[in-house]
Structure formats: C-alpha cells, structure tokens
Amino acid sequence: MTSKIWTQILVELNQKLHSQKRKIILFINNASCHKLKEGTQLQNTKIAFLLPIMTSLIQSLDQGIICxxxxxxxxxxxxKHLAAIDQNILAKAFSKTVDILQALHMVMSAWNLVTAQTILNCFRKAKFTLQSDEIDVQESEVIQEDQVSPNAKDLGISAKEFTELISCDQEL
Known part of the structure; x- marks a missing residue:
C-alpha cells in the first residue's frame, strides 16, 4: 500500500458514499501509507487514527473477524485437499493445482461467510458501541454463527487440531 493508492481508494469510496448520501468513519492504524495526499477532501468519510500501542488491542479485525x-x-x-486425496493426488501435486484465481475465489467465498453478526460482535468486543448499543443490521444478514462456521467436527479433527489450524499463521 502506498499513500497514492490509499488516497485513490478513499476518494473513490467517498464519491460512492456521496452518491448514496451516506457518511462513514474509518478507524485505521497510523501506518505511513495511510497519510492522504495534501489537499484531499473527503466530505463523506471521516478518518480516526488508532493509537499505535492500542491497535492490536482494540482493532475489531483482531477481535475475531480475521479468525x-x-x-x-x-x-x-x-x-479441496480431501477431494484431491480421494482422487489419489499427493500433497505435493495438490499444492500445484490451486492457482491464484482459485485462491481468490476461495478468499471471496470465505469473506462472504463472515457474517454481519460476527463483525458486529467484534466491534462490541473492541468497545465500539453506540449509546443505545443498537446497530441497524438487516435481518437477512444476521445468521447464527454455528450455521455457517466450520468446526472441528465438520472436518473430522479434534478441537485442539482445529484451533492450531486456524491460528497456524497468527505470528506471521
């Protein structure tokens, strides 16, 4: 990410929000790339910077959305790997079968399975709440977490193995 790309993204987002007559606030860390080009005006987008030492403690993504x-x-x-095993494809050969387009489709599908309720809960956990503690989430968006979340039982592994699997790259 660069300041130029960041500014371009925010300007486009601001224009979209303006056409929809919406306003938002973005809570972001204060990475150097998050500085806007001088003279950039965002009427529909307000930016609030998180304190450097607090980012991982209160950032809603770190409260469970990424997980x-x-x-x-x-x-x-x-x-996909289990299907390959059923077809007698070895792990080394399987790793060569997933291309970038397939990975991006899986990323999109995975993101679409993160529910509005999960995001709302993570913002609440990070102490981002409205005075009334009510947020307008459309009923169709609120899906019970256990209806779509993968779990150890679905994958045929222990709870410990499942936890290790989803947190294997947490330190990267």
Whole structure:
C-alpha cells in the first residue's frame, strides 16, 4: 500500500458514499501509507487514527473477524485437499493445482461467510458501541454463527487440531 493508492481508494469510496448520501468513519492504524495526499477532501468519510500501542488491542479485525475469515478459508482448502486425496493426488501435486484465481475465489467465498453478526460482535468486543448499543443490521444478514462456521467436527479433527489450524499463521 502506498499513500497514492490509499488516497485513490478513499476518494473513490467517498464519491460512492456521496452518491448514496451516506457518511462513514474509518478507524485505521497510523501506518505511513495511510497519510492522504495534501489537499484531499473527503466530505463523506471521516478518518480516526488508532493509537499505535492500542491497535492490536482494540482493532475489531483482531477481535475475531480475521479468525472467522481464516477458519472459512482453511475449510475450503482442506475440503479441496480431501477431494484431491480421494482422487489419489499427493500433497505435493495438490499444492500445484490451486492457482491464484482459485485462491481468490476461495478468499471471496470465505469473506462472504463472515457474517454481519460476527463483525458486529467484534466491534462490541473492541468497545465500539453506540449509546443505545443498537446497530441497524438487516435481518437477512444476521445468521447464527454455528450455521455457517466450520468446526472441528465438520472436518473430522479434534478441537485442539482445529484451533492450531486456524491460528497456524497468527505470528506471521
């Protein structure tokens, strides 16, 4: 990410929000790439920077959204790998069968399985709440987490193995 790309993304987002007559606030870390080009005006987008030492403690993505996304993505990979095993394809050969387009489709599908309720819960956990603690989430978006979240039982592994699987790259 660069400041130029970041500014371009925000300007396009701001224009879209303006046409929809919506306003948002973005909570972001203060990475150097998040500086806007001088003179950039965002009427529909307000930016609030998180304190450097607090980012991982209160950032809603770190409160479970990433974990939910990774669990869904890993589920797709494991199911694809199990299908390859059923066809007697070895792990080394399997790793060469997933191309970037397939990976991007799995990323999109995994993200679509992260529910509005999960995101709402993570914002609440990070202490981002409205005074009334009510957020307008359309009924169709609110899906019970256990209806779509992969779990150890679905994958035929222990709870410990499942936890290790979805957190295997947490330190990267």
């Amino acid at each position: 939910s996304f990774k669990a869904h993505y890993h589920q797709f990979i494991i199911r």
